[in-house]
Amino acid sequence: MSTRIIVCGHGTTSHLGRSALASLVNAIRRHAPGCEVVDAFVDVQQPSLADVVAETSGPRVIVPLLLNHDCATARLMNEVAADDPLVRVAPAMGPDWVLAEIGVRRLIEAGAKPSDTIVMVAPQADGSKALADVSKAARLLSAVWGGPVHVGVVDGVGTPVEDALDVARAHSHRVVVSMYALASGEGASAIGRLGADVVTAPLLGAGAPDPRLVSLALERARVLQAPGHVDSAI
Template identity: 60%
Template sequence: MNRTLILCAHGAESSRGRGALAGLVNAVRREAQDLDVVDAFVDVQQPTIAEIVAETSGPRAIVPLMLSYDKPVSVDIVQASHLDPAVTVTPPLGPDWVLAEVGVRRLFEAGARSHDTIVLAADTTTDDRAIADIGKAARLLSAVWGGRVHVGTLGGPDTPLADAVDVARAYGQRVVVSTYLLTPGDVHDHIAAAGADVVTEPLLDGGPPDARIVSLVLARARSRGAWMPTGGDPGPRLAHQ
């Protein structure tokens, strides 16, 4: 019997967002034929993560398709994992060097130039750990891009995105927003309306997913402790990087 890989995401309202998520799940499924790959959601779309855990059996790893720590989502996923001791939860996708590399690819695709001022834009972020993750994502993007990266969010204690764009204009160059979102949708529309000269597409833009993101998902799934070893302790565990 194949082991089960559960890819858990926020549901998407838009058809583009749903298509982008489905494209990633299908790409992972093609690359991991030794695994039964299923998707689950914490909101908006069905089935829920609790339903999938209840409907599946055997060793299972849940990979949160999140770019930073999300406390409510983490609680839902961990609670679902406690339904069965054979379920483990891996770290989320981000922040990670791979996402920074794809982010730079999106910058080039959008026509960003070396002298532009870059602002990494994220959704509303209120939890201290999530804020730290967004800051780390900006530092990784800066290292790969080779220049300073500012941070702006749509809500929370961090700098509001519109203010971050205004501050970036003080450098006298074009302002390019690097979208730190997994999928397109309303949040990306709000980011695009913040006044930057150029806004990149999300990491999943509706086309075939970048092979590096597919590999990152599988790396999380196969990270240390993500699968229960045969004959090992059946108690629930959280996988660590």
């Protein structure tokens, strides 16, 4: 029996964000022949993850569309999986080198230059594990970009984004915000209102999703489809 892939993340009220997420799910579906791929959400949009799991059967892998650890979402996904032995939760999408590579692509598309001061901004970090993930994502982005990257967080623990931007402006260079968000939404909009000289697009921009994001999501699912794999929480 083939494993059903449940692609799950936060919903959004943004039309652009919804379109980008739908495009990603459709691309995953096209590149996963023999597997049924369905989408689900933990909030804002429908269907809910709990409903999708209740209405399906057989082996299922939940692929979290999360760029860093999210305590509430991780707890929800693991609780849903705990009620059915055929449901497992794959690792989150980030942090990962693939996201850093796409982040640099967004910087280049936005016109970022080596002389700019780069600040990677995450919408939220709700605890020490999330902050560690965001910090690692910034280190990966720095390595691919080839220059220093500051870190700011809109909501939660870590350096408040206002402080990160103040430090960046002290360098007397143009400040470019690298948006560490998957798609347009409230978090991404908050980042866009920060007053930086340049703000990049989310990792899921307009048009077809980057093929590397599709491959990353499928790789997360395949980790749990491998024989003898031991599950690990996101």
